[in-house]
Amino acid sequence: MTLSPKTPGIAAGRLGAEVLAENFGDLHPPLERHEAHVAADRCYFCHDAPCMTACPTSIDIPLFIRQIATGTPEAAARTILQQNILGGMCARVCPTETLCEEACVRETAEGKPVEIGRLQRYATDTLMAKNDHPFTRAAPTGKRIAVVGAGPAGLSAAHRLAMKGHDVVLYDARPKPGGLNEFGIASYKAPENFAQAEVDWLLQIGGITVETGQKLGAGLTLEGLTADYDAVFLAIGLAGVNALRCDGEDREGVEDAVDFIATLRQSDDLSTLPVGRDVVVIGGGMTAVDAAVQSKLLGAENVTIAYRRDREAMGASDFEKDLAASKGVRLLTDVRPVAVHGNGKAVEIELEYTKTEDGALVGTGETFRLKADQVFKAIGQTLEGAPEGLEITRGKITVSGPGRTTLPGVWAGGDCALGGEDLTVTAVAEGRDAAEDIHATLMG
Incomplete structure (x- = not known):
């Protein structure tokens, strides 16, 4: 990886177009x-x-x-x-x-x-x-269902409901459907616009109307949806990002990792995307790895993942951790941020060593500093905009069985719902199962 001429701070164009194309090529080439x-x-x-x-x-x-x-x-x-x-x-x-x-x-x-x-x-x-959609719709049921959130759970539910003969309106706050598949994963995992190609292919089932730019709580209300539709499925994801809760968090250069990944995914020219020279990512999950690896692939010289517990406790899989290391990302464990230093802009991050005492994570009081002109927060996301009346448990919508909420006629699934791991495949399963339960409920 050859860097372009020295550019201080956060800058675009650190690497040439050919190098960027190679860096962001398919992580796992398809089998012949x-x-x-x-x-x-x-x-x-x-x-x-x-x-x-x-x-x-x-x-x-x-x-x-x-x-x-x-x-x-x-x-x-x-x-x-x-x-x-x-x-x-x-x-x-x-x-x-x-x-x-x-x-x-x-x-x-x-x-x-x-x-x-x-x-x-x-x-x-x-x-x-072959542009071949292998499923066809059942006879129309006359039922109308609202699905809020066009990510994996919402798309899965919408397709299954449409296949059962129901008419589905799929709402999403963003300008295009896809959810995390489109905005939240590393570009090298799904290049060549695969996420949108898959959505277009899925919609060939028919019976699904997509309404983008529609956000729950901003013109779209659960009360209105339950009045207008026979059932509602909520797949609104986790839009909030946890705070670092340390001094200097508001300095320029401290950003949400999910926003960085989304911007990168929607960029038509990666050479225009700014990246720091010294990047530190706080967190230990898949999002942290995606942000760190892509920073390195964009041309950052030094990229560090800082995680508060040991390597085994990291949410990222061993493959993801090894991938980060293979790309030159440094993994620092048993540390947590205590301050971001700089005169308005981030220059350094101060980290404290941690240890576990009686099952609780505590600081040791010993700190050190790393150069950091860009700091990404990847310490988990939170539920935002949950409608009133829904029961919330541990920061997620409470559900029973196949996604039933505490409100009649309202189901939920995916990352916003209390349940399994926050994985694409889990969200697909939850959307599918909720759709089956909605169908069974509506058809008696």
């Missing part, structure tokens, strides 16, 4: 047909497949891999999409190394699992390349 057959031949096609149990959407993994092995990848794609309509994106962004592939018998026996994620991508890409 022969490679897919070789990878599929490694599957034992287990009867009680542990990989299926480990998949939040319960895809019949042995079946779809057998279909690839027998030369019918389109059939494999249908097997996948029956359970996970966003199977193409999940094949790219799922932490398969901690889900299906970790449970793979080959992983247990040999330390090398079947490449389930790449095989899933091979199957879904093959089908989508």
